[in-house]
Amino acid sequence: MQLYRKEELTHNMEIKEMGGKKMKAMLVFAFCIEYIKDKVMERLSQAINGIDEEDVHWVVTVPAIWNDQARQFMIEASAKAGIGKDNLTLALEPEGAAICCKYIAMDKKKSGDATELKAFDENSRFMVVDLGGGTIDITVSEVLSTGQLREIYNATGGPWGGNYINDQIIQTLIEVVGWSVMGMLKSDDFDDYLQLMKNVEEKKRGITYDSELSLTITKDLQKKIEIPEKYKKDVRKEKKRIKISSNMMKKIFASSVDSMMKHVDRLLEKDETKLVSSILLVGGYAACDFVQRAFREKFEKRYRIIFPLGSDMIVLKGAVISGHLVEAIVGRMAKYHYGLGLSTEAVSGHILSVGESNGEKQFFSLIKKGQKINVGDVVTEYKVVLTAKTQWTNIEVYTTEEDTPKTVIDEEHFTKVGNINVRLPQFKQESTLALTISYDETEFKVVARDENTGCCFVGNCQFLEKEIKPFLASTTRI
Ligand SMILES: Nc1ncnc2c1ncn2[C@@H]1O[C@H](COP(=O)(O)OP(=O)(O)OP(=O)(O)O)[C@@H](O)[C@H]1O
Numbered sequence: 001m002q003l004y005r006k007e008e009l010t011h012n013m014e015i016k017e018m019g020g021k022k023m024k025a026m027l028v029f030a031f032c033i034e035y036i037k038d039k040v041m042e043r044l045s046q047a048i049n050g051i052d053e054e055d056v057h058w059v060v061t062v063p064a065i066w067n068d069q070a071r072q073f074m075i076e077a078s079a080k081a082g083i084g085k086d087n088l089t090l091a092l093e094p095e096g097a098a099i100c101c102k103y104i105a106m107d108k109k110k111s112g113d114a115t116e117l118k119a120f121d122e123n124s125r126f127m128v129v130d131l132g133g134g135t136i137d138i139t140v141s142e143v144l145s146t147g148q149l150r151e152i153y154n155a156t157g158g159p160w161g162g163n164y165i166n167d168q169i170i171q172t173l174i175e176v177v178g179w180s181v182m183g184m185l186k187s188d189d190f191d192d193y194l195q196l197m198k199n200v201e202e203k204k205r206g207i208t209y210d211s212e213l214s215l216t217i218t219k220d221l222q223k224k225i226e227i228p229e230k231y232k233k234d235v236r237k238e239k240k241r242i243k244i245s246s247n248m249m250k251k252i253f254a255s256s257v258d259s260m261m262k263h264v265d266r267l268l269e270k271d272e273t274k275l276v277s278s279i280l281l282v283g284g285y286a287a288c289d290f291v292q293r294a295f296r297e298k299f300e301k302r303y304r305i306i307f308p309l310g311s312d313m314i315v316l317k318g319a320v321i322s323g324h325l326v327e328a329i330v331g332r333m334a335k336y337h338y339g340l341g342l343s344t345e346a347v348s349g350h351i352l353s354v355g356e357s358n359g360e361k362q363f364f365s366l367i368k369k370g371q372k373i374n375v376g377d378v379v380t381e382y383k384v385v386l387t388a389k390t391q392w393t394n395i396e397v398y399t400t401e402e403d404t405p406k407t408v409i410d411e412e413h414f415t416k417v418g419n420i421n422v423r424l425p426q427f428k429q430e431s432t433l434a435l436t437i438s439y440d441e442t443e444f445k446v447v448a449r450d451e452n453t454g455c456c457f458v459g460n461c462q463f464l465e466k467e468i469k470p471f472l473a474s475t476t477r478i
């Protein structure tokens with residue numbers, strides 16, 4: 001969730017462990033990935049003689065609503081864990097879920113008198129709502145005649161996952177027992193505190209629409225709790241337990257469920273989603289009674305609502321299937337506008353004239369928000385006439401989230417995500433560069449070819465560092 005919230009993610013970002021100690025997020029992520037990788041290798045080598053790391057291709061899944069920085073962060077953490085780029089695919093979680101649902105039978109079809117279970121048909125459109133611990137992640141896909149999936153609406157979602165409920169329960173406890181009592185429990189009896197957190201998670205999972213939440217607490221904590229008057233209706237203490245009424249639990253769940261229902265409802269009103277016939281709910285939190293009721297009540301009349309069994313493993317299975325397919329997903333939609341920031345003197349067609357001024361920069365869109373982009377494709381081609389006073393010049397790549405991008409670049413609306421350093425011929429005033437931009441799974445690669453000399457310059461959009469130092473960017477002359 002910290003990767004999701006962090007607007008300016010860097011390699012050095014720190015996160016806190018439960019006791020408050022700060023650690024480098026990159027190291028924590030890398031350790032987790034390495035741990036899982038080592039466990040998998042251990043099990044695999046028991047099963048398959050002589051298998052080594054090079055024989056395994058790894059698929060790391062990320063929420064679709066993460067931005068490019070967060071995705072690059074995962075690629076680097078994987079590299080630190082010993083998974084090189086060649087052995088790694090980054091898969092989007094709801095896409096993984098969609099692939100799994102496409103490949104396993106879960107659509108009930110009537111054929112004659114019998115009903116059979118089938119995977120989705122060609123042309124069918126379905127929404128996948130992936131309800132995880134942190135995020136709710138939603139994609140809408142269409143099944144193509146080739147059996148591949150195409151995203152028809154760009155991924156959206158929000159931070160209303162299952163952990164949000166735990167936070168709300170703990171918040172309620174803090175309000176009832178007081179900050180100081182909870183603070184003391186955390187600082188003096190950390191084991192008891194962790195036990196309580198575990199208990200919150202376990203009991204939350206078992207709760208249904210009309211049940212109260214009963215938490216086990218220590219005798220010590222029991223003695224210290226004095227329930228304030230205004231909570232007496234909803235919170236009771238009993239021997240070794242504190243109980244929260246079903247009414248209060250309904251309110252707590254509503255704080256997450258209402259937000260996700262509103263979001264899904266708005267999505268289903270869009271033109272692009274008109275032909276959606278099924279809604280699939282996957283992820284651990286899809287097992288929750290409150291979530292299932294809300295979806296059934298609101299959408300069952302118009303849509304087929306599917307809760308696959310073992311919903312928390314669907315993304316994982318889909319990721320494994322996608323690792324075996326060449327291109328299960330043919331298209332994605334750009335989440336932002338991507339474009340160049342240029343100080344221009346004149347624009348005609350695709351020819352831009354660039355001055356070396358420090359004045360304002362104009363935004364030239366390369367990829368539009370919502371535009372379909374195919375993995376591995378050349379996205380766009382531009383010709384730029386450069387008139388630079390220095391031999392090296394820098395072309396900057398920006399993103400913006402606005403629906404209609406502003407024409408002049410400013411800090412408020414734009415984020416610089418990359419640059420290309422171009423070396424110009426020494427004695428010439430002007431060079432014509434042909435820019436080709438391609439998209440390969442997780443990053444944009446920009447190639448600038450000098451039309452006169454044939455020299456090519458490659459620049460990657462490096463999403464992680466905001467401050468990109470000239471000449472250190474990944475520019476190579478080829
Ligand atoms: N029966 C249940 N009732 C309510 N919540 C549940 C239930 N079972 C699991 N959850 C919640 O589902 C969440 C975990 O789901 P999942 O395993 O899909 O998450 P994740 O993929 O690790 O997270 P994310 O997708 O945000 O990265 C946890 O918050 C857990 O409390």
Ligand SMILES: [Mg+2]
Binds near residue numbers: 093130131133315
């Ligand atoms: Mg998940």
